[in-house]
Amino acid sequence: xxxxxxxxxxxxxxxxxxxxxxxxxxxxxxxxxxxxxxxxxxxxxxxxxxxxxxxxxxxxxxxxxxxxxxxxxxxxxxxxxxxxxxxxxxxxxxxxxxxxxxxxxxxxxxxxxxxxxxxxxxxxxxxxxxxxxxxxxxxxxxxxxxxxxxxxxxxxxx
Numbered sequence: 603x604x605x606x607x608x609x610x611x612x613x614x615x616x617x618x619x620x621x622x623x624x625x626x627x628x629x630x631x632x633x634x635x636x637x638x639x640x641x642x643x644x645x646x647x648x649x650x651x652x653x654x655x656x657x658x659x660x661x662x663x664x665x666x667x668x669x670x671x672x673x674x675x676x677x678x679x680x681x682x683x684x685x686x687x688x689x690x691x692x693x694x695x696x697x698x699x700x701x702x703x704x705x706x707x708x709x710x711x712x713x714x715x716x717x718x719x720x721x722x723x724x725x726x727x728x729x730x731x732x733x734x735x736x737x738x739x740x741x742x743x744x745x746x747x748x749x750x751x752x753x754x755x756x757x758x759x760x
Contacts, residue, residue, distance in 0.1 A: 606756035608736045609748065612641070613759050622646055623732055634753065634760045642747035644732035650725045651734065653694040658685035661693075661702070664720035669710055677709050694725065 612620045618627025625644040628637045662685040670678060684691070684705060693703045710717040733748050753759040 606752070609641075609752065609756050610759065612732070613637070613756070619644055622648065625732070634750075638748065638750065638753065641732065645729050646732055646735045647729050648726050649730070649735050650722060651694050651728055651730050652696040652737075653692060654725050654728050655690035656693060656724065656728075658687050658691060660724060661685050661691065661706070661721070664717060664724055666710075666716035666720065669715060669717050673709055680705060681709065693721075 612623075613628060618629065619625050619640075623644045623646055626640045628640055632640070665681065670681065673681070684702065691702045692700060693706075697703045698707050706717070706721060712718070731747075738748060738752075
Protein backbone atom coordinates (compact mmCIF):
# COMPACT_ATOMS: atom_id res chain seq x y z
CA UNK A 603 0.00 0.00 0.00
CA UNK A 604 2.89 2.39 0.68
CA UNK A 605 3.70 2.33 -3.04
CA UNK A 606 0.38 4.04 -3.69
CA UNK A 607 0.58 6.66 -0.92
CA UNK A 608 1.65 9.42 -3.32
CA UNK A 609 -1.23 8.56 -5.68
CA UNK A 610 -3.74 8.56 -2.81
CA UNK A 611 -2.41 11.90 -1.53
CA UNK A 612 -2.58 13.53 -4.98
CA UNK A 613 -6.02 12.06 -5.73
CA UNK A 614 -7.48 13.31 -2.44
CA UNK A 615 -5.59 16.61 -2.23
CA UNK A 616 -7.60 19.79 -1.76
CA UNK A 617 -5.02 21.52 -3.98
CA UNK A 618 -5.63 20.49 -7.59
CA UNK A 619 -3.51 19.81 -9.42
CA UNK A 620 -1.03 19.17 -6.60
CA UNK A 621 1.74 21.70 -6.02
CA UNK A 622 4.43 21.49 -8.70
CA UNK A 623 2.16 19.67 -11.15
CA UNK A 624 1.00 21.04 -14.50
CA UNK A 625 -2.34 19.83 -15.81
CA UNK A 626 -6.04 19.65 -15.04
CA UNK A 627 -6.97 19.08 -11.44
CA UNK A 628 -9.38 16.52 -10.07
CA UNK A 629 -12.84 17.31 -8.75
CA UNK A 630 -15.75 15.36 -7.30
CA UNK A 631 -17.83 16.34 -10.35
CA UNK A 632 -15.53 14.33 -12.65
CA UNK A 633 -15.96 10.66 -13.45
CA UNK A 634 -13.28 8.25 -12.34
CA UNK A 635 -12.24 7.83 -15.99
CA UNK A 636 -11.83 11.60 -16.38
CA UNK A 637 -9.80 11.84 -13.17
CA UNK A 638 -7.59 8.97 -14.33
CA UNK A 639 -7.04 10.66 -17.70
CA UNK A 640 -6.16 13.91 -15.91
CA UNK A 641 -3.59 12.17 -13.68
CA UNK A 642 -2.05 10.50 -16.72
CA UNK A 643 -1.69 13.91 -18.38
CA UNK A 644 -0.03 15.57 -15.39
CA UNK A 645 3.57 16.66 -15.89
CA UNK A 646 6.31 17.94 -13.60
CA UNK A 647 9.68 19.62 -13.91
CA UNK A 648 12.30 20.36 -11.29
CA UNK A 649 13.10 16.76 -10.40
CA UNK A 650 16.07 14.76 -11.69
CA UNK A 651 14.44 11.92 -13.63
CA UNK A 652 15.40 8.32 -12.98
CA UNK A 653 16.04 8.11 -16.73
CA UNK A 654 16.55 10.91 -19.22
CA UNK A 655 17.34 10.87 -22.91
CA UNK A 656 19.43 13.79 -24.12
CA UNK A 657 21.84 14.66 -26.90
CA UNK A 658 25.59 14.87 -26.99
CA UNK A 659 25.42 18.56 -27.83
CA UNK A 660 23.23 19.22 -24.77
CA UNK A 661 25.78 17.40 -22.61
CA UNK A 662 28.68 19.27 -24.21
CA UNK A 663 26.98 22.57 -23.43
CA UNK A 664 26.93 21.61 -19.73
CA UNK A 665 30.68 21.05 -19.47
CA UNK A 666 32.63 23.69 -17.60
CA UNK A 667 35.73 24.50 -19.64
CA UNK A 668 38.10 24.82 -16.67
CA UNK A 669 37.06 21.36 -15.49
CA UNK A 670 37.33 19.92 -18.99
CA UNK A 671 40.75 21.52 -19.44
CA UNK A 672 42.01 19.87 -16.24
CA UNK A 673 41.09 16.36 -17.46
CA UNK A 674 43.71 14.02 -18.86
CA UNK A 675 43.92 14.05 -22.67
CA UNK A 676 42.39 10.56 -22.87
CA UNK A 677 39.49 11.68 -20.68
CA UNK A 678 38.97 14.73 -22.88
CA UNK A 679 38.91 12.48 -25.95
CA UNK A 680 36.44 10.12 -24.30
CA UNK A 681 34.09 12.97 -23.38
CA UNK A 682 34.30 14.45 -26.89
CA UNK A 683 33.64 11.04 -28.47
CA UNK A 684 30.62 10.57 -26.21
CA UNK A 685 29.26 14.02 -27.05
CA UNK A 686 29.67 13.28 -30.77
CA UNK A 687 27.42 10.21 -30.69
CA UNK A 688 24.42 10.78 -32.93
CA UNK A 689 21.10 9.96 -31.31
CA UNK A 690 19.79 10.06 -27.77
CA UNK A 691 22.07 9.32 -24.82
CA UNK A 692 20.69 7.77 -21.63
CA UNK A 693 21.31 9.45 -18.30
CA UNK A 694 19.40 9.97 -15.08
CA UNK A 695 19.70 9.19 -11.41
CA UNK A 696 19.37 5.40 -11.82
CA UNK A 697 21.79 5.11 -14.72
CA UNK A 698 25.15 6.11 -13.22
CA UNK A 699 26.40 2.57 -13.89
CA UNK A 700 25.94 3.13 -17.61
CA UNK A 701 28.33 4.92 -19.96
CA UNK A 702 26.91 8.44 -20.25
CA UNK A 703 26.11 9.19 -16.62
CA UNK A 704 28.95 7.02 -15.36
CA UNK A 705 31.59 8.84 -17.37
CA UNK A 706 30.38 12.28 -16.28
CA UNK A 707 30.16 11.27 -12.62
CA UNK A 708 33.61 9.69 -12.77
CA UNK A 709 35.36 12.55 -14.59
CA UNK A 710 33.58 15.39 -12.79
CA UNK A 711 33.47 13.64 -9.44
CA UNK A 712 32.60 16.34 -6.95
CA UNK A 713 28.98 17.20 -6.27
CA UNK A 714 29.99 20.88 -6.23
CA UNK A 715 31.40 20.53 -9.74
CA UNK A 716 30.06 23.24 -12.09
CA UNK A 717 29.62 20.58 -14.78
CA UNK A 718 27.55 18.36 -12.46
CA UNK A 719 25.50 21.42 -11.43
CA UNK A 720 24.85 22.21 -15.10
CA UNK A 721 23.87 18.60 -15.84
CA UNK A 722 21.53 18.60 -12.83
CA UNK A 723 19.90 21.80 -14.08
CA UNK A 724 19.47 20.23 -17.54
CA UNK A 725 17.84 17.15 -16.01
CA UNK A 726 15.55 19.20 -13.75
CA UNK A 727 14.37 21.22 -16.76
CA UNK A 728 13.13 18.02 -18.39
CA UNK A 729 9.36 17.66 -18.44
CA UNK A 730 8.27 14.22 -17.33
CA UNK A 731 5.01 12.57 -16.46
CA UNK A 732 3.82 12.85 -12.88
CA UNK A 733 3.72 9.06 -12.66
CA UNK A 734 7.34 8.71 -13.80
CA UNK A 735 8.50 11.44 -11.41
CA UNK A 736 6.86 9.54 -8.55
CA UNK A 737 8.50 6.21 -9.28
CA UNK A 738 5.81 4.46 -11.26
CA UNK A 739 7.43 2.25 -13.89
CA UNK A 740 5.13 1.24 -16.70
CA UNK A 741 7.45 -0.60 -19.04
CA UNK A 742 5.18 -3.64 -18.92
CA UNK A 743 1.92 -1.71 -18.91
CA UNK A 744 -0.30 -1.91 -21.96
CA UNK A 745 -1.41 1.70 -21.58
CA UNK A 746 1.87 3.08 -20.29
CA UNK A 747 0.04 4.92 -17.52
CA UNK A 748 -1.74 4.58 -14.20
CA UNK A 749 -4.81 2.41 -14.77
CA UNK A 750 -7.98 1.32 -12.97
CA UNK A 751 -6.08 -1.59 -11.40
CA UNK A 752 -3.80 0.94 -9.71
CA UNK A 753 -6.83 2.81 -8.39
CA UNK A 754 -8.16 -0.41 -6.90
CA UNK A 755 -4.79 -1.30 -5.38
CA UNK A 756 -4.61 2.20 -3.89
CA UNK A 757 -7.71 1.56 -1.85
CA UNK A 758 -10.46 1.88 -4.40
CA UNK A 759 -10.02 5.46 -5.53
CA UNK A 760 -13.01 6.78 -7.47
